[in-house]
Amino acid sequence: MKMKHETIETNAGLLVILTLIVISIGGLVEIVPLFYIDDTVEEVDGVRPYTPLEQRGRDIYVREGCYNCHSQMVRPFRDEMLRYGHYSLAAESMYDHPFQWGSKRTGPDLARVGGKYSNEWHVRHLIDPKSVVPESIMPGYPWLARRDLAYDDIERRMRALRRVGVPYSINEEEYQANVERFGEQTARMLHIDDARENLEAQARRGNYDGDPSRITEMDAMVAYLQMLGTLVDFSQYDEGYFVEFR
Amino acid sequence: MSESGQSPEAPAGKGVPTTGHTWDDNLRELDNPLPRWWLWGFYATVIFSLIYWLLYPAWPVADTFTKGLSTVTFEVDGEERTTHWNSRALLVRDMQTGDSALRQREFLQVIDDSTLDEVLGDTNKLAFVNSYGRGMFGDFCAACHQTGGAGLMGVYPNLADDNWHWGGDVETIAQTITHGRLGFMPDYREVLDEQQRDHVAAYVLSLAGYEGDAEKIARGGEIFQGREGGCHACHRHDGTGLRSQGAPDLTNDIWQNIDVAGAEDDAARRALISQLVHDGVRQEMPAFGDRLSDAEIKVLATYVHQFGGGQ
Numbered sequence: 001m002k003m004k005h006e007t008i009e010t011n012a013g014l015l016v017i018l019t020l021i022v023i024s025i026g027g028l029v030e031i032v033p034l035f036y037i038d039d040t041v042e043e044v045d046g047v048r049p050y051t052p053l054e055q056r057g058r059d060i061y062v063r064e065g066c067y068n069c070h071s072q073m074v075r076p077f078r079d080e081m082l083r084y085g086h087y088s089l090a091a092e093s094m095y096d097h098p099f100q101w102g103s104k105r106t107g108p109d110l111a112r113v114g115g116k117y118s119n120e121w122h123v124r125h126l127i128d129p130k131s132v133v134p135e136s137i138m139p140g141y142p143w144l145a146r147r148d149l150a151y152d153d154i155e156r157r158m159r160a161l162r163r164v165g166v167p168y169s170i171n172e173e174e175y176q177a178n179v180e181r182f183g184e185q186t187a188r189m190l191h192i193d194d195a196r197e198n199l200e201a202q203a204r205r206g207n208y209d210g211d212p213s214r215i216t217e218m219d220a221m222v223a224y225l226q227m228l229g230t231l232v233d234f235s236q237y238d239e240g241y242f243v244e245f246r
Numbered sequence: 247m248s249e250s251g252q253s254p255e256a257p258a259g260k261g262v263p264t265t266g267h268t269w270d271d272n273l274r275e276l277d278n279p280l281p282r283w284w285l286w287g288f289y290a291t292v293i294f295s296l297i298y299w300l301l302y303p304a305w306p307v308a309d310t311f312t313k314g315l316s317t318v319t320f321e322v323d324g325e326e327r328t329t330h331w332n333s334r335a336l337l338v339r340d341m342q343t344g345d346s347a348l349r350q351r352e353f354l355q356v357i358d359d360s361t362l363d364e365v366l367g368d369t370n371k372l373a374f375v376n377s378y379g380r381g382m383f384g385d386f387c388a389a390c391h392q393t394g395g396a397g398l399m400g401v402y403p404n405l406a407d408d409n410w411h412w413g414g415d416v417e418t419i420a421q422t423i424t425h426g427r428l429g430f431m432p433d434y435r436e437v438l439d440e441q442q443r444d445h446v447a448a449y450v451l452s453l454a455g456y457e458g459d460a461e462k463i464a465r466g467g468e469i470f471q472g473r474e475g476g477c478h479a480c481h482r483h484d485g486t487g488l489r490s491q492g493a494p495d496l497t498n499d500i501w502q503n504i505d506v507a508g509a510e511d512d513a514a515r516r517a518l519i520s521q522l523v524h525d526g527v528r529q530e531m532p533a534f535g536d537r538l539s540d541a542e543i544k545v546l547a548t549y550v551h552q553f554g555g556g557q
Contacts, residue, residue, distance in 0.1 A: 078340055118530045
């Protein structure tokens with residue numbers, strides 16, 4: 001069948017389908033190869049899935065729309081390296097669903113904010129940013145400190161993430177695989193059946209919001225912020241190591 | 247459209263074939279050849295992409311991709327390494343051979359090779375410290391200690407005055423930055439009752455030169471110096487404070503955690519101190535030893551030292 005110009009232009013449905021096909025080709029040739037090119041995700045020690053508390057903090061990060069102003073990707077340029085530290089690796093966001101790379105930087109990049117400020121500073125800053133950074137235009141998030149953290153559904157959240165490939169364990173076999181891969185201490189944090197206990201224990205031990213009497217959304221948020229970008233020990237690798245993956 | 251707009255039979259269209267499709271009775275599309283300049287532009291982009299594919303990483307092939315002919319050379323541990331063109335390699339090369347990176351490294355090396363006192367005694371080195379340190383302080387320190395180093399009353403110590411908890415000589419400042427600090431005073435809510443705390447407050451105020459009820463001061467002094475309060479263990483018997491514990495000097499009128507000097511009257515001043523004794527203090531400064539190089543810490547230490555309070 002010979003398709004004429006006129007046939008397509010006078011048939012809206014056909015035009016839509018053909019347009020979608022043409023656009024998809026453009027996207028597919030850029031995206032699909034990344035899934036089977038070996039070097040897309042770097043081989044690196046230390047990266048692990050989020051603990052239950054960190055994962056809840058991350059959910060809140062997404063809920064509050066932090067990504068609207070903060071990126072989480074240090075790009076490989078000198079000025080970025082001087083300010084934020086080592087450029088981000090693909091491996092560092094391999095367990096992110098969805099990733100928070102972003103490109104909008106109304107505020108600073110947060111990919112390596114972990115450990116840069118004290119917990120107490122984060123709490124103060126999240127409640128009222130201008131109290132510590134007078135020139136800041138970031139809005140306050142005072143309710144994080146007031147609201148109890150909802151974590152009744154933490155197991156279900158982890159199961160959902162497991163479905164898309166995050167190695168949270170649901171049985172002995174998977175747990176043992178995690179022990180081998182991440183070490184025993186981390187593997188325990190990734191076991192779904194113990195998620196609630198683990199979350200409570202980490203919040204109690206970390207006392208991120210300075211109020212040990214209860215677990216608030218602030219606890220989860222600060223726990224998440226304080227681990228961002230801290231998993232890889234870059235002193236283990238020479239300057240040329242990560243170059244080979246691009 | 248055709249009635250109010252241009253006629254489809256406009257002279258420009260004469261003799262040019264149309265696509266053959268007619269809209270709204272008489273609206274037709276001329277089928278002119280593409281303009282020459284546009285066509286050549288198009289061919290140029292095709293040629294550009296062919297050259298680009300040849301030089302740079304481009305096409306996926308099985309589990310790898312074509313790396314391109316273009317290369318980047320940099321050094322790893324004194325050995326030259328050449329790799330296909332990519333932005334990470336460019337960064338490594340820029341950090342090693344770029345003009346501004348080299349200049350910066352040269353200056354940082356000078357700082358690294360000098361002792362802290364040598365940096366403080368040399369105008370050239372100080373000039374570098376002041377320009378490089380300004381950016382670093384803004385990024386790493388100003389979030390808490392504020393841009394000018396004045397800190398925040400009650401939370402973050404003032405670095406611009408001459409009053410130090412842990413010591414204001416440049417070595418100690420460098421140590422503070424490297425290892426961080428944990429300032430801790432236990433809370434006395436279970437140990438001292440309200441009246442006792444009030445007496446301690448009166449005594450502490452007398453140390454700072456305030457006048458007050460002699461009887462209260464005497465009783466507060468007993469608690470401060472005795473086993474009941476044990477305050478002297480960190481603040482010392484004369485109230486000047488142990489630097490090793492980060493215990494502030496109580497014999498001056500400089501207050502970090504509570505605004506005593508700004509309080510209205512004696513009762514308000516005592517209330518402030520009593521509350522602090524009740525609550526205790528826990529303040530943490532993070533360690534920067536893992537995040538910054540030795541030279542960078544030296545830069546920051548000497549930069550902070552120059553705020554005006556350096557000892």
